[in-house]
Amino acid sequence: MSETLVITGAKVLGAESADIIIENGIIAEIGTALSRSGARVIEADGLVALPGLVDLHTHLREPGYEASETILTGTRAAASGGFTAVFAMPNTSPVADTAGVVEQELALGEVSGYATVQPIGAVTVGQKGERLAELGAMASSRAKVRVFSDDGFCVFDPLIMRRALEYVKSFGGVIAQHAQDPRLTEGAQMNEGTVSAELGLAGWPAVAEESIIARDVLLAEHVGSRLHVCHLSTAGSVDIIRWAKKRGIAVTAEVTPHHLLLTDELVRGYDARYKVNPPLRREEDVLAVREGLADGTIDIVATDHAPHPSENKACEWQAAANGMVGLESALRVVHQSMVQTGLIGWDDVARVMSATPARIGLLAGHGTPLEVGQPAHLALYDASVDGVFTEADLHGRSTNSPYLGRALPGRVEFTVHGGRLTVDSGSLVEGLNA
Amino acid sequence: MSARTVLHEADISRALTRIAHEILESNRGAENLVLLGIPTRGVTLAHRLGALISDIAQQTVPVGALDVTLFRDDLAKHPTRSPQPTEIPAGGVDGKTVVLVDDVLFSGRSIRAALDAIQSVGRPSIVRLAILVDRGHRELPIRPDFVGKNIPSARTERVNVRLVENDGSEEVTIGE
Amino acid sequence: MRHLLDTRTLDRASALRILDVAEDMSDTQSREVKKLPTLRGKTVVNLFFEDSTRTRISFEAAAKRLSADVINFAAKGSSVSKGESLKDTAQTLEAIGADAVVIRHPGSGAPQTLATSGWISAGVVNAGDGTHEHPTQALLDAFTIRKRRFGSDSRGRDLAGLRVVIVGDVLHSRVARSNVWLLTTLGAEVTVVAPPTLVPQNVSLWPIRVVYDLDEALAEGPDAVMMLRIQLERMNAAYFPTEREYSRRWGLDARRVAGLPDGSIVMHPGPMNRGLEISSEAADSPRSTVLEQVTNGVSVRMAVLYLLLAGERDDERGGDL
Numbered sequence: 001m002s003e004t005l006v007i008t009g010a011k012v013l014g015a016e017s018a019d020i021i022i023e024n025g026i027i028a029e030i031g032t033a034l035s036r037s038g039a040r041v042i043e044a045d046g047l048v049a050l051p052g053l054v055d056l057h058t059h060l061r062e063p064g065y066e067a068s069e070t071i072l073t074g075t076r077a078a079a080s081g082g083f084t085a086v087f088a089m090p091n092t093s094p095v096a097d098t099a100g101v102v103e104q105e106l107a108l109g110e111v112s113g114y115a116t117v118q119p120i121g122a123v124t125v126g127q128k129g130e131r132l133a134e135l136g137a138m139a140s141s142r143a144k145v146r147v148f149s150d151d152g153f154c155v156f157d158p159l160i161m162r163r164a165l166e167y168v169k170s171f172g173g174v175i176a177q178h179a180q181d182p183r184l185t186e187g188a189q190m191n192e193g194t195v196s197a198e199l200g201l202a203g204w205p206a207v208a209e210e211s212i213i214a215r216d217v218l219l220a221e222h223v224g225s226r227l228h229v230c231h232l233s234t235a236g237s238v239d240i241i242r243w244a245k246k247r248g249i250a251v252t253a254e255v256t257p258h259h260l261l262l263t264d265e266l267v268r269g270y271d272a273r274y275k276v277n278p279p280l281r282r283e284e285d286v287l288a289v290r291e292g293l294a295d296g297t298i299d300i301v302a303t304d305h306a307p308h309p310s311e312n313k314a315c316e317w318q319a320a321a322n323g324m325v326g327l328e329s330a331l332r333v334v335h336q337s338m339v340q341t342g343l344i345g346w347d348d349v350a351r352v353m354s355a356t357p358a359r360i361g362l363l364a365g366h367g368t369p370l371e372v373g374q375p376a377h378l379a380l381y382d383a384s385v386d387g388v389f390t391e392a393d394l395h396g397r398s399t400n401s402p403y404l405g406r407a408l409p410g411r412v413e414f415t416v417h418g419g420r421l422t423v424d425s426g427s428l429v430e431g432l433n434a
Numbered sequence: 435m436s437a438r439t440v441l442h443e444a445d446i447s448r449a450l451t452r453i454a455h456e457i458l459e460s461n462r463g464a465e466n467l468v469l470l471g472i473p474t475r476g477v478t479l480a481h482r483l484g485a486l487i488s489d490i491a492q493q494t495v496p497v498g499a500l501d502v503t504l505f506r507d508d509l510a511k512h513p514t515r516s517p518q519p520t521e522i523p524a525g526g527v528d529g530k531t532v533v534l535v536d537d538v539l540f541s542g543r544s545i546r547a548a549l550d551a552i553q554s555v556g557r558p559s560i561v562r563l564a565i566l567v568d569r570g571h572r573e574l575p576i577r578p579d580f581v582g583k584n585i586p587s588a589r590t591e592r593v594n595v596r597l598v599e600n601d602g603s604e605e606v607t608i609g610e
Numbered sequence: 611m612r613h614l615l616d617t618r619t620l621d622r623a624s625a626l627r628i629l630d631v632a633e634d635m636s637d638t639q640s641r642e643v644k645k646l647p648t649l650r651g652k653t654v655v656n657l658f659f660e661d662s663t664r665t666r667i668s669f670e671a672a673a674k675r676l677s678a679d680v681i682n683f684a685a686k687g688s689s690v691s692k693g694e695s696l697k698d699t700a701q702t703l704e705a706i707g708a709d710a711v712v713i714r715h716p717g718s719g720a721p722q723t724l725a726t727s728g729w730i731s732a733g734v735v736n737a738g739d740g741t742h743e744h745p746t747q748a749l750l751d752a753f754t755i756r757k758r759r760f761g762s763d764s765r766g767r768d769l770a771g772l773r774v775v776i777v778g779d780v781l782h783s784r785v786a787r788s789n790v791w792l793l794t795t796l797g798a799e800v801t802v803v804a805p806p807t808l809v810p811q812n813v814s815l816w817p818i819r820v821v822y823d824l825d826e827a828l829a830e831g832p833d834a835v836m837m838l839r840i841q842l843e844r845m846n847a848a849y850f851p852t853e854r855e856y857s858r859r860w861g862l863d864a865r866r867v868a869g870l871p872d873g874s875i876v877m878h879p880g881p882m883n884r885g886l887e888i889s890s891e892a893a894d895s896p897r898s899t900v901l902e903q904v905t906n907g908v909s910v911r912m913a914v915l916y917l918l919l920a921g922e923r924d925d926e927r928g929g930d931l
Contacts, residue, residue, distance in 0.1 A: 197816070200741035315696055317720075317723070318719075504634070505648070506648075509648065511922060516631060554638065
């Protein structure tokens with residue numbers, strides 16, 4: 001099933017060049033001047049070899065919203081961006097709040113063939129924030145759910161949040177909070193700031209995110225549980241996480257690629273491609289989250305890939321849906337905003353986009369290092385090219401990307417999932433789904 | 435640009451004096467007369483004619499301005515024009531003999547627009563047309579009652595009227 | 611002029627041109643025959659997604675006085691209430707042959723989306739979008755201030771040195787925003803008075819002064835006091851405690867009106883909440899310009915439609931009067 005691959009001359013984590021032999025889904029050998037008779041040779045001179053990327057925050061939309069994306073199309077998009085595993089958020093229809101739905105998602109992921117799909121379970125029934133969902137049943141199911149989130153909605157009731165944090169301790173789970181005080185953000189359309197005051201769009205103040213994070217880290221400390229903060233976006237939030245970690249609180253945080261690059265100035269012109277939740281923030285916030293990612297306060301990059309059909313974006317701002325697709329562009333955006341600026345190196349990219357997401361999500365067999373004996377999940381990335389991001393770079397079902405027409409560096413040339421090529425010479429391999 | 439002068443300062447002055455007399459003759463005096471100039475230079479000429487007529491007839495003749503921009507039928511062929519003020523003298527135009535005054539008569543479209551404009555202001559009993567220069571090439575059946583000078587021209591030539599109050603000099607030229 | 615979407619990007623020369631053409635339009639409205647043939651053959655569509663009889667009638671009158679054909683599209687009970695998108699509605703209008711679309715919409719930015727989408731080739735006039743802008747309202751307000759101040763000598767003049775106080779719910783007011791930008795462009799000094807809850811958090815970049823005390827602002831003797839309508843729903847969202855308290859602290863009552871210098875005018879875009887933000891004494895006094903604002907609104911909108919539709923059509927450049 002999986003062929004033997006000989007990758008020559010790749011710069012492992014952007015550093016030393018080496019040859020890598022992949023056999024039976026495992027990294028069999030790393031060295032120089034390697035060969036295997038009959039094997040496919042991939043000349044990877046100058047390409048950066050990274051462990052397969054792991055996205056802790058993806059919306060695959062299936063079941064229920066297949067017009068935007070399916071598990072098959074979403075994992076194809078993931079593979080094209082260098083990802084070999086994605087965690088699927090539960091805001092599907094029906095919501096993934098039972099063992100049945102998460103097992104269905106797992107099964108669909110298994111037959112898709114492009115990336116490993118790990119379902120995330122909802123925290124509360126229907127994500128309504130009123131009653132805990134059967135977290136234990138989901139954990140014991142074939143899907144082995146460990147990450148729970150009501151993403152899209154905040155677990156606002158402090159008592160429910162406390163109970164959830166306590167309950168998941170029984171199986172080592174983690175609650176991933178979408179931090180947004182609903183009362184402070186009723187009808188909110190964009191970041192509350194100088195731009196919103198001018199544009200007449202209701203504001204989403206930073207304090208609505210920060211106050212929830214502050215509360216939740218204290219709750220996590222009090223009950224002795226793990227907390228993960230989704231799509232952190234403000235300078236104040238970075239400060240709170242930094243304080244919490246210094247205090248020894250078990251909190252981790254993620255930032256999206258778009259919050260590393262784009263600001264609320266883009267909302268002028270009311271182009272709904274820039275409408276997202278949490279919203280694009282100020283320049284100061286972008287610089288603060290970059291710094292936070294560089295110094296480890298923010299642990300990982302997660303895409304929050306959120307596909308929408310075109311009629312939900314080609315309309316007036318108020319009527320538009322929140323979200324951007326991001327799997328195909330993530331590595332390139334991180335390259336531009338963090339590596340080209342000298343803030344991190346490729347070894348850090350491996351840490352924040354592969355090893356740590358897998359560790360936080362307790363996904364065994366993924367986020368593993370590029371070492372002999374490890375599963376063969378990797379991406380070969382050409383960091384030397386420049387280009388313009390276009391619709392041709394999108395491989396999911398939806399095209400709501402804020403980067404269309406924008407200059408982005410780099411190109412994923414090869415992606416290997418469990419020893420099998422999913423992307424070959426810059427193009428998706430067809431027909432992998434069972 | 436080769437332009438030759440067809441009317442000098444003295445020619446313009448003589449022409450206006452003659453027109454003033456002709457208007458008085460045709461109207462049998464200054465009774466009921468109202469002069470309305472079409473902006474921009476028509477207004478200047480109307481004021482001069484008004485002064486001349488008032489002098490000859492020893493009776494003040496009301497003078498005003500009639501902007502025709504909003505009544506033109508060729509607006510879509512040009513960049514957007516700004517209208518000029520319309521000033522109808524106290525006493526209005528109802529039942530009066532209105533003499534429209536303009537500097538150059540060409541296609542006749544401005545005058546057609548002026549006739550429409552006058553109708554929105556009131557109902558004169560008679561409307562006449564006084565022109566400094568008639569350069570031909572009419573596109574509508576419009577003819578002036580009082581003419582300063584007939585100047586045959588090619589369609590592509592430009593006829594320029596300069597008046598002291600508007601341009602600092604006084605002459606009529608024709609050229610490419 | 612390709613579109614009129616806001617006063618934020620309307621430069622001084624363009625603003626003065628609109629006001630001066632409005633003077634000419636205003637003059638024609640005192641003639642026996644008010645109708646002009648200027649826009650004959652053009653079709654103006656009033657695309658109103660929000661109820662507004664006053665503004666719609668004003669635009670309709672303006673278009674008809676210029677002999678344009680008017681089509682009124684009210685969203686209630688139309689295909690839009692059944693879920694038709696802005697895009698499909700716009701393309702239907704294009705298929706009908708609209709030359710100009712006057713749009714009022716509850717969503718900020720909708721006119722801009724319409725103008726830049728490529729769905730229609732018609733010129734777009736913003737008749738009020740959400741809480742963003744209402745440019746023709748600001749233009750008629752500026753016209754009114756100028757006319758009261760300079761009378762028949764208004765043409766070509768700006769509002770340099772004039773002091774205007776705007777009172778009320780600035781946070782939610784498109785009239786306030788449009789006025790702030792336009793009045794400042796024309797050289798006036800603008801002071802905004804409101805409870806702190808009704809001023810946007812970040813107005814540091816706005817060219818205005820913010821004062822919370824109405825009496826303090828009025829003591830400076832402004833040339834114009836513009837009262838904004840207060841919406842009672844704001845009370846339920848805790849922006850201010852009671853009508854009574856709002857009226858006492860920010861209402862233009864008889865005492866405050868009497869204290870204004872001679873020549874100061876009182877303005878209101880309408881509709882008024884008599885007794886709440888504006889007392890009857892203020893609304894009915896000779897200082898009040900409420901009715902003139904309505905009349906001037908027709909002249910200003912005639913000017914806007916003329917400048918949008920009469921000349922040869924620009925293409926993408928826009929803003930080129």
